[in-house]
């Protein structure tokens with residue numbers, strides 16, 4: 001079959017070729033963005049490759065590909081990203097939730113398997129991804145989620161409403177406004193990239209909020225603040241669970257030892273990289 005220049009197939013080929021220079025998922029990005037402009041799902045594109053785009057659809061696609069080339073992350077352009085089978089609103093105020101972060105949710109759900117209505121504190125919630133996933137799969141839990149960014153908290157609140165999940169939110173510089181009560185788990189995916197790491201200027205990262213990515217010179221600053229005071233907010237037999245860089249396992253484990261945690265473990269992500277460390281308060 002012959003496909004015209006304005007057909008779905010030809011437009012996807014054009015966009016994919018253009019996006020190769022900035023994205024390692026150029027084909028997928030093109031499909032997601034075209035599906036967004038057509039208000040259809042990706043399977044529609046594969047079912048109707050010969051379908052011609054209208055002038056309005058073509059304009060939407062040209063514009064959105066131009067923005068992707070800046071580069072702006074796909075999740076900011078479509079306004080959403082899937083995490084733990086939930087569609088989450090995502091804006092430039094929030095980190096784009098990463099698939100690797102699903103590991104921290106799996107880990108916490110395993111740790112809390114025997115508690116019916118656990119008390120959970122998530123610090124640095126961003127879109128609310130971790131807090132929402134925990135509440136969804138542990139519906140009787142009591143979840144408090146914090147962030148220092150009011151913009152991120154607005155997005156997290158909108159996501160809680162969208163998914164009909166009841167979560168308490170608090171604007172807080174780490175523990176500053178966390179009420180003096182005890183939790184069964186403190187979980188966080190804090191900013192952990194060193195401020196001079198060249199990775200910060202690569203790919204989509206320059207478009208994401210710097211406070212979501214880096215907390216200082218070594219990248220370990222936020223992790224230490226969180227670990228240092230965690231014991232005062234944890235019940236006996238409570239856990240701290242932290243995501244960190246693949247190269248920070250040793251330092252994080254040493255910090256957990258230094259601040260008195262037990263049964264310390266590090267888990268690897270789907271790429272077999274050490275990503276999540278946890279410790280028990282006894």
Ligand SMILES: C[S@@+](CC[C@H](N)C(=O)[O-])C[C@H]1O[C@@H](n2cnc3c(N)ncnc32)[C@H](O)[C@@H]1O
Nearest residue numbers: 097124125126147148149173174189190191212
């Ligand atoms: C790596 S992002 C994680 C976002 C989300 N939890 C996720 O996993 O997708 C770190 C989050 O910590 C927040 N943050 C940075 N500094 C903070 C601080 N001093 N106190 C509280 N939250 C902070 C950022 O605004 C950001 O939302």
